[in-house]
Amino acid sequence: MKPSDEGTSSTTERVIRTYLALVSGSSEVGITDLATATGMSKAVVHRIIGHFVDYGLAARNPVTRRYSLGPKSFALAEAVRPKQVLSTCARPFMEYLYELTGETITLTQRVNFHHLYVSQIESPHEIHISVALGTDVPLTVGSCGLCQLAFLDQETIDLILRIPRKKYTDATVTDDATIRARLDDIRRDGYSVTSGERVSLCTSIATPILAGNHNPIGSLGVACLDSRFPLIDRQMLIQETKRAASQIGKKVLAASHPTLP
Missing domain, CATH: 1.10.10.10 (Winged helix-like DNA-binding domain superfamily/Winged helix DNA-binding domain)
Structure with a gap:
């Protein structure tokens, strides 16, 4: 045309x-x-x-x-910028985890009480986990959401847990007391592991990306089929994912505030 x-x-x-x-x-x-x-x-x-x-x-x-x-155009640019900064800062670490595990690596960005999948590197396995970018999921569901929810302030957590929750699969945890107990464990350990709670037959390990006074801005996750999870060195994966998420948080903070030492 x-x-x-x-x-x-x-x-x-x-x-x-x-x-x-x-x-x-x-x-x-x-x-x-x-x-x-x-x-x-x-x-x-x-x-x-x-x-x-x-x-x-x-x-x-x-x-x-x-x-x-006009002003709305500049507001749109500012709204997009954090997602671009996070994706850019996270990419090298996502590539590293991909090479280390051969599984799908996901990156999510927190938006209020939800989080969005903004980037991923898909596993080369013929059968693997894949998430549609832009998928919007409550923070109460799955490892990527729970690891962020755990590091919010208690008042915000209480508000989020007052919102009715739906079951994505038979394994989705919706009980208030159980979720709160899991959040305590996540705060202590610095990561979350779930199996089949959002996507059946999928195990996911995720760590929060914290920036600015330990504020969760997103998550870094590794997702694989339940059947392949036992083949992965769990302790190594947790350690490397936590290390990568920590570095991403520092880079995002530096990129957002370039004058900070």
């Missing part, structure tokens, strides 16, 4: 093209600039940019009548 072919271009595509032109333009761009960059008519661009202004994605200079990125 040619950029100028407005007749067959979808509304969504026109909006995306206009926004990308705004982002890649100079500090301020005019309607004519955007129309030229997108190959669309000035009337169409004017209508789209008007919606951007309404939603704060663009700002209009009343003097020059030109447009620049």
Whole structure:
């Protein structure tokens, strides 16, 4: 499809093209600039940019009548940045654990009372564990969530445990007292192990990634089939995963606050 072919271009595509032109333009761009960059008519661009202004994605200079990125665009960039920093800092350590174990390595990012899978390296085994990136899971389920939940303050833990919990598998633990006892163990040991609680036939070891006053920002996990878990040196895996998560936390903190010693 040619950029100028407005007749067959979808509304969504026109909006995306206009926004990308705004982002890649100079500090301020005019309607004519955007129309030229997108190959669309000035009337169409004017209508789209008007919606951007309404939603704060663009700002209009009343003097020059030109447009620049708005406050919501900068807010979106700031929201994405922590995920990029975490993934970038974690990647070398994920590669290391992958080479060490040959199993799937996962990285999650905490978002309030949940966590999202933001990166993974899949095991080369023909049958292996794989998680769809962007999967949103409560902190009460699975090793990757529990290891973060354990290091939150008690008030936040109490709030989270007041939320109704569903069973993902027959093995999912939902009992309040049992979860609290497990959190005590995780705080003491610094890692969590679960089997089949979120995904059947899957064992996972995870450690929290802590940054800034021991605040959990995510988790680093190793996931494998239950049948292969006994073949792994458990103590070695725990030690190396904890070491890697600690280093990731330090790198994230340094990247977020480059002026800190």
